[in-house]
Amino acid sequence: MILRGRAFVFGNDIDTDAIIPARYLNTSDPEELKQYCMVDVDPSFPFRVKRGDIIIAGKNFGCGSSREHAPIAIKASGVCCVIAGSFARIFFRNSFNMGLPVFESAEAASSIKEGDMVEVDTDRGIIREITTGKEFKARPIPPFMQELIADGGLMEHIKKHGSM
Amino acid sequence: MGMTITEKILEAHTDKKDLKPGDIIKVSVDVALANDITAPIAIKEFEKGGFRSVFDPGKIIFVLDHFTPNKDIASAMQCKLVRDFARKYEIKNCFEGGAVGVEHALLPEKGLVLPGDLVIGADSHTCTYGGLGAFATGVGSTDLAAVMITGQTWLKVPETMKFIFGGILQPWVGGKDLILYLIGDIGVDGGLYKALEIGGPAIEALDVSGRLTMANMAIEAGAKAGIIAADSITEAYVKPRAVRPYTLYASDGNAVYTTLREYDCANIEPQVACPHLPENTKGISEVGEIMLDQVVIGSCTNGRIEDLRIAAVVMQGKKVANGLRCIILPATPAIFLEAEHEGLIKIFLESGAIIGPPTCGPCLGGHMGILAEGERALSTTNRNFVGRMGHPKSEVYLAGPAVAAASAITGKISSPTEVIQ
Numbered sequence: 001m002i003l004r005g006r007a008f009v010f011g012n013d014i015d016t017d018a019i020i021p022a023r024y025l026n027t028s029d030p031e032e033l034k035q036y037c038m039v040d041v042d043p044s045f046p047f048r049v050k051r052g053d054i055i056i057a058g059k060n061f062g063c064g065s066s067r068e069h070a071p072i073a074i075k076a077s078g079v080c081c082v083i084a085g086s087f088a089r090i091f092f093r094n095s096f097n098m099g100l101p102v103f104e105s106a107e108a109a110s111s112i113k114e115g116d117m118v119e120v121d122t123d124r125g126i127i128r129e130i131t132t133g134k135e136f137k138a139r140p141i142p143p144f145m146q147e148l149i150a151d152g153g154l155m156e157h158i159k160k161h162g163s164m
Numbered sequence: 165m166g167m168t169i170t171e172k173i174l175e176a177h178t179d180k181k182d183l184k185p186g187d188i189i190k191v192s193v194d195v196a197l198a199n200d201i202t203a204p205i206a207i208k209e210f211e212k213g214g215f216r217s218v219f220d221p222g223k224i225i226f227v228l229d230h231f232t233p234n235k236d237i238a239s240a241m242q243c244k245l246v247r248d249f250a251r252k253y254e255i256k257n258c259f260e261g262g263a264v265g266v267e268h269a270l271l272p273e274k275g276l277v278l279p280g281d282l283v284i285g286a287d288s289h290t291c292t293y294g295g296l297g298a299f300a301t302g303v304g305s306t307d308l309a310a311v312m313i314t315g316q317t318w319l320k321v322p323e324t325m326k327f328i329f330g331g332i333l334q335p336w337v338g339g340k341d342l343i344l345y346l347i348g349d350i351g352v353d354g355g356l357y358k359a360l361e362i363g364g365p366a367i368e369a370l371d372v373s374g375r376l377t378m379a380n381m382a383i384e385a386g387a388k389a390g391i392i393a394a395d396s397i398t399e400a401y402v403k404p405r406a407v408r409p410y411t412l413y414a415s416d417g418n419a420v421y422t423t424l425r426e427y428d429c430a431n432i433e434p435q436v437a438c439p440h441l442p443e444n445t446k447g448i449s450e451v452g453e454i455m456l457d458q459v460v461i462g463s464c465t466n467g468r469i470e471d472l473r474i475a476a477v478v479m480q481g482k483k484v485a486n487g488l489r490c491i492i493l494p495a496t497p498a499i500f501l502e503a504e505h506e507g508l509i510k511i512f513l514e515s516g517a518i519i520g521p522p523t524c525g526p527c528l529g530g531h532m533g534i535l536a537e538g539e540r541a542l543s544t545t546n547r548n549f550v551g552r553m554g555h556p557k558s559e560v561y562l563a564g565p566a567v568a569a570a571s572a573i574t575g576k577i578s579s580p581t582e583v584i585q
Contacts, residue, residue: 022528026238094304
């Protein structure tokens with residue numbers, strides 16, 4: 001699959017309180033959560049983000065709480081994938097379980113600028129900056145996680161195999 | 165090849181042998197935990213998938229502690245959803261009302277998590293139980309739903325970093341100061357994906373409460389787990405409470421670590437983490453004059469009786485500074501009751517502090533102590549991210565109970581030595 005979108009660039013250590021502040025966690029409704037996505041870092045983000053846009057961030061994206069509301073809010077706001085220097089581990093797992101594609105590439109994260117058009121070949125793990133033509137290789141997804149994706153996510157995997 | 169505690173516990177919970185870091189394994193889970201924020205999504209995933217039974221109602225625990233006592237209608241609906249599910253599937257350990265405590269203080273106290281356990285919780289501070297010598301890690305709600313159905317999850321065997329604390333603790337230094345010092349050293353992603361094994365003479369002398377505080381904040385270094393070898397101190401705590409048998413593990417002498425770091429406690433004064441990351445730590449003597457609007461003493465990090473005793477020693481006979489709100493939340497009903505018996509509640513009330521019910525409330529900016537724009541708090545909790553305790557333009561400093569209590573008295577970030585000789 002080819003994903004293509006405009007880049008919103010964030011810094012290092014973007015925590016889950018920044019992605020979706022805890023004060024909005026009295027619901028898990030994606031349509032409600034998306035109104036508050038990233039507001040404590042950039043209050044205009046929910047108004048500016050469009051379907052297909054891409055979040056670019058530095059190291060340790062999604063650190064902090066285990067809240068699955070974070071990838072839910074990002075996905076519901078229309079963002080098609082997140083590219084970061086590195087991901088916090090719970091956020092990384094949650095993203096797969098929620099069907100939000102995430103790609104790790106420190107080079108891409110430091111090179112892509114706000115507003116750049118970015119293309120991602122999800123099968124090959126290739127990230128391309130359209131304006132400059134620069135290409136980056138994302139870190140490969142571990143085989144077991146690829147199996148989960150192929151099965152359609154964790155819950156579908158369990159249904160199919162009857163166990164973990 | 166020698167094995168670490170983490171590797172031994174994981175091996176005891178999987179079919180695979182000779183584990184090494186990087187292996188992906190399927191493990192059986194002893195305890196599956198969720199709260200009023202994370203359980204509703206897990207339950208919705210469970211029901212959406214059309215599943216009809218849980219793997220073992222005795223191994224699932226719900227603690228409705230975050231937005232309780234229910235802060236609004238939406239929160240009440242989330243609790244109702246969890247309560248109804250617990251009744252339907254006969255999950256007896258669903259704690260709410262007068263039985264609820266902050267989950268990671270409550271479960272050890274009740275003997276529901278034990279040394280050698282493999283605990284999976286839909287809460288990032290599940291790593292707290294590493295303080296008892298368990299392997300415990302946080303996941304999201306869908307992963308937790310999968311555990312509720314199958315009793316299993318998948319994990320990557322983590323590499324282990326070893327930290328040795330030598331020497332004797334300085335006055336007013338506790339587990340919180342040691343873990344803040346460690347996070348200040350390695351950074352908020354210094355332990356990413358790894359297990360942090362914490363030991364050494366100072367840890368061997370530390371009580372269970374301090375060990376739980378340290379393991380609690382392993383996630384603040386990005387770690388998968390924090391772990392402290394269970395010993396006679398652990399057993400003395402666990403034995404009278406344990407609801408089932410348990411196993412004590414120790415790392416082999418020739419176990420393999422990616423990192424070995426040694427700290428001398430002689431050099432560690434009470435620590436403060438400045439906004440907006442737990443890694444921004446300073447010794448109390450280097451903080452400077454920082455005026456405060458609020459002090460919070462409580463949470464899964466520092467809401468245990470030992471923490472309240474320290475705060476009471478500092479606050480006894482003194483008044484909370486004019487214009488400052490000091491909020492004290494005993495982490496469980498048993499802790500609250502014990503604090504009452506010991507006269508600590510009286511000391512706090514006479515000093516002008518506010519006593520609240522056991523709840524996570526203010527720690528995550530949920531309720532019961534939210535900061536306004538431009539306000540500044542010092543808290544014994546675990547995170548000081550932007551907007552963590554309220555307005556995005558508020559600030560949170562993190563410290564242990566001694567510094568928190570002293571700061572409540574002076575109205576600015578203070579060493580306990582400033583208010584007590």
